[in-house]
Amino acid sequence: RKKHVITANKALISEYGPEIFECAEKNGVSVYFEAAVGGGMPVIKTIREGLVGNNVYSIKTIINGTCNYILSTMTAQGQPFEEVLKEAQAKGYAEADPTLDVGGGDSGHKVTIMASLISGGYIPYDKISIEGITSISSDDISFASELGYTIKLLGVIKKEQNSEQLDVRVHPVMLHSKHIMASVSEAYNAVLLEGDAVGQILLYGKGAGEMPTASAVVSDVIDVARNISASSPIRIPMSYYTSSKAIQVKPIETIVSRYYLRFTVTDKPGVLASITSFLGNEGISIASVMQKEGYSDKSVPVIILTHTASEKGIRTAIESIEKMDYIKDKTQVLRIED
Incomplete structure (x- = not known):
């Protein structure tokens, strides 16, 4: 039987989404992936449904709890990166092999999904620039604070007027300490979206963990059940998420x-x-x-x-x-x- 699919696998959607969505459409079923981006925060639903009447032209996001925990702790306690990473691993915030997190790859997968959704095309993961946080020293944290800034790993998505390119990247940044995203601490995530009608909207919450992820998965299960009940199995088409509609990324x-x-x-x-x-x-x-x-x-x-x-x-x-x-x-x- 043809089955609807619900997944929390961000790498799967980011790198193989075009093939998956094409197959799903041919078979008259849907793929739901709310838990792939932002854990318990309704990021996907907000972009695909809540802001469908907007041109979302900017997203700035802290979307990896491991990196945010490490940078927040370095800022609060003045410890070096290596010490805080070991502490994060001991507390379960970081994997035994933390490369995907601290290298920026996990954030990159989530950012390319969001970028694809707001662009009406497909952003290939291997085309965006990704930098991690391993080079950030306690000196950088201290100097930034002295200058009135906070260091965060940020995903940046920007549409520019009269340009066919989309600015999509992940790297550490300095945010002014009064910036709304600078206060996002510990393992929390945040997504700051800007649309032409609504202005700024901030989603804030736990981006990972058993219960936040379960919340997103259950939301998808209920959406699929409602679609089946209403005889509308493909209520939100994803036909634009295809390699033939790849969006050029700004170098x-x-x-x-x-x-x-x-x-x-x-x-x-x-x-x-x-x-x-x-x-x-x-x-x-x-x-x-x-x-x-x-x-x-x-x-x-x-x-x-x-x-x-x-x-x-x-x-x-x-x-x-x-x-x-x-x-x-x-x-x-x-x-x-x-």
């Missing part, structure tokens, strides 16, 4: 943003002037500079916040700067989201 090299840059350099005259010269060559304007006390190896951190600049310009400048002999460690780059 991350072409985005513009403000940036946090942390250089680890030898403490000697002329270093700051050299760094600012390389940045200036790429048209990058500096908003503020902060230099802290040195480390035990006689190197010092230099923190620079930029005005809006191009990702390509930032990468080109850093590539040149890191060839200089005064650079003692890999440069930390974080984008600042408003």
